[in-house]
Amino acid sequence: MKSAVLVFPGINRERDMARALKLASGNETAMVWHAETSLPGGTDLVVVPGGFSYGDYLRCGAIAARSPVMDAVRDFAAKGGLVLGVCNGFQILCEAGLLPGVLMRNARLKFICKDVHLRIERSDTPFTRGYNAGQVIRVPVAHGEGNYEADEETLKRLEGEGRVLYRYCSADGVVDEHANINGAAHSIAGIVSERGNVLGMMPHPENHVEDIMGCTDGRGLFAGLVAHMDRAA
């Protein structure tokens, strides 16, 4: 799997992501500067990593979404290419119009860094095939604005089309307000685009891929992507 990680000024989890991708695929990852107008040839997966692009000034992700490289990402996605956005990456993809909705300030108005549990809603997608449907995984969140919101119509469509892939839940898989760490609509932690090839999620699977991190539940996402690509190849 050949992956490309986008680098915007202020992004700060690009190294974490590149390390996780290398661990899963064995390949070095291309780091692509925001001013580039094209992606490296043969890219299988584009990742928009976490951080504070442009300091989160104006609105999280708003400035990065208008970078030259995002036009290339739009073309790539339009052709069915896989795009993964994590945390600030999710915010950027929403601002770029590749995903619906918006990430608002956490309901309790504070930055939160802690491990959370996510329920895998379905396993028949490139982004979740490393897991089983209904499985509960533990990964950290680290964000101040991860409260997913969209209008009723959009939420209905997301649910109806099975586009919610990750949902905040308790350790035993119960989805309720208590486990909904940031107040997101429908406890949404991750969604895919209509075509299913663009995923945005707030939690950081890349920070739970090695024993030293205390948990390796994040590996499934990357392993699933590698397996998907191997099959496609």
Added chain:
Amino acid sequence: MRSNEPKITPELVASHGLKPDEYERILKLIGREPTFTELGIFSAMWNEHCSYKSSRIHLRGLPTKAPWVIQGPGENAGVIDIGDGHAVVFKMESHNHPSYIEPYQGATTGVGGILRDVFTMGARPIACLNALSFGAPEHPKTRHLVSGVVAGVGGYGNSFGVPTVGGQVRFHTRYDGNILVNAMAVGLASADKIFYAAASGVNMPIVYLGSKTGRDGIHGASMASAEFDDDSAEKRPTVQVGDPFAEKLLLEACLEIMAADCVIAIQDMGAAGLTCSAVEMGAKGDLGVDLNLDAVPTRETGMSAYEMMLSESQERMLMVLKPEKEKEAEAIFRKWGLDFAVVGYTTPSKRFRVKHGGDVMADLPIKELGDEAPLYDRPHVAQPARAVIAAREVEPPIGLAEALQKLIATPELCSKRWVWEQYDHVILGNTVQRPGGDAAVVRVEDGPKGLALTVDVTPRYCEADPYQGGMQAVAEAWRNITAVGGRPLAITDNLNFGNPERPEIMGQFVGCLKGISEACRVLDFPVVSGNVSLYNETNGRGILPTPSIGGVGVLDDFTKSASLAFKAGGEAILLIGETQGWLGQSVYLRDICGREEGAPPPVDLAAEKRNGDVVRGMIRAGTATAAHDISDGGLLVALAEMAIASGIGAQLLAAPASTVPHAFWFGEDQARYVVTVPAEQAGLVLAKMKGAGVHCSRIGTTGGDAIAIAGEDALSVASLKDGFESWFPAYMAGKA
């Protein structure tokens, strides 16, 4: 020189924080009346914060050398060698006064400043820690200050992209009018690629990098060198505003031009901004500096030379570049969208000359600006020793179980999760032990090496006996590192005290420093960087003496670190170190008996070393399954923390008949650890300890879901955990 600058009057001199005799010194040094700009430069260089005029004479006694020390105090940060070509660069610094006036911005710029100190030397920051001291919880300002400072520390570190992995949070009424925000940053560099401040070569371009200069923070360092009074809130304009985004760009750009071998010397603009950085670069390199202020990028028009020289706008650097690499360096900075301007040159004159609009605004001898700063040997008196409190004379007002349940939910001992969950502590993917343990452990690159990092001090001990308190702060930092299996290497000290012009405060300073020196020497744990913050007083009332100690240790294999959580039921619990039951200055005596009294526990450095070396050996050998140092709250609190972290209880034997039970369980005797070992190995370990002359006894067995002392009421781990975790969020929500 320009004539439209204010006339120098005694009032103007005084308002610059310069005493009449200090002004006389200036006149003698330059042989004429200074210009307004020059007066500003002197006030910036000669205030307490920058000149260390009250503390220098005593700091000289600190041990600063060891074979692994690459750079001791005097540079932007200290540097130690951890082998395999890796160097660790670290320092701690205070941002106390600004944080009291404007908690969010004060804290952010504190974090920003210390990060800059570390990456200025060529290191990529890999961890931050902090030590926060707030006033009493019931003080009307405390909640607001906690909320703002914590948000500020997180706001900067999270955005910059460095994990905040550890620290201390305390409350005490003596910080009501003067909180402490001490921030520590740790970076990783190549041992052969460290960058320094000393300029070299004549006619080399001096380059200004980073954010533009504005009118913020003018006289920030002078404010940090004065006492507070009721009108201090009016000093809000002297607080700088932090921009972590700009700092992140500055980091990446600096590391890139360092890697491209463009840099001769580099100095960040921290306290006293352009003045201090330019003077240091020149003075350290035995060179003069000519600055042309017309070239300085400014945020607003019409800034005077005085304002530019004293601005403490953040996220700025000064560099001397290799002339042939100037274009390459500029391209890198432009790529990151940062300002880049040649603002001066090095000269052979050893003069510091500042030009603005064609006029010479300052022309001063550069070396003397630093070297000839006033140096005071201020009078100091030691306070009378406090009485030793005999444990038998302390009546326990409540039972052991009730006292434990109460103590674990006090502001002093409760979980600080509410705080550290607002800090990104997992970014970079190297955090092996997260906040909440004795020391944080972070992996070095891909391993197997790891660093053990901690910040510690017990101010109430320092107040009661500065010498013992100073020793204890170092010993506890050493112990924290040991308890995770690390080999302690070096410290950074952040010395927070009251007004040094009062002999009793100076006595605290001198006493603590003596204790710190002694402990550093015996434990082979040198000081490589630090910061002194004096005048921490409001309306004449000083803070508790608070010499925060930031410790760094190394683990050869991070996978062999120990954590404090019990690992399984049925394991033997061993107490290492001698327990007499020292209640003086203990949390038990204060929070259960209502007496903040007595002499603090004495520190026996030989015992510290002996016991610590044994514990570290057990962790390395894999014998110890869990380890925890015993500190605030004593043995029973340490055991409760181990239980809470794991959900596993403990069955404990009754206190030995020779001791007073509540003193045995809650006394704060030093040099002690709790370790667990598989039950079948306990006998062998005990025999070995006896042979090594280390006090060690088996005090119980892990298991069950309660802490149960023989003959006492059992306390469920769940209820302990509930108390432990509840206080902070309840308090912040206004319910405690």
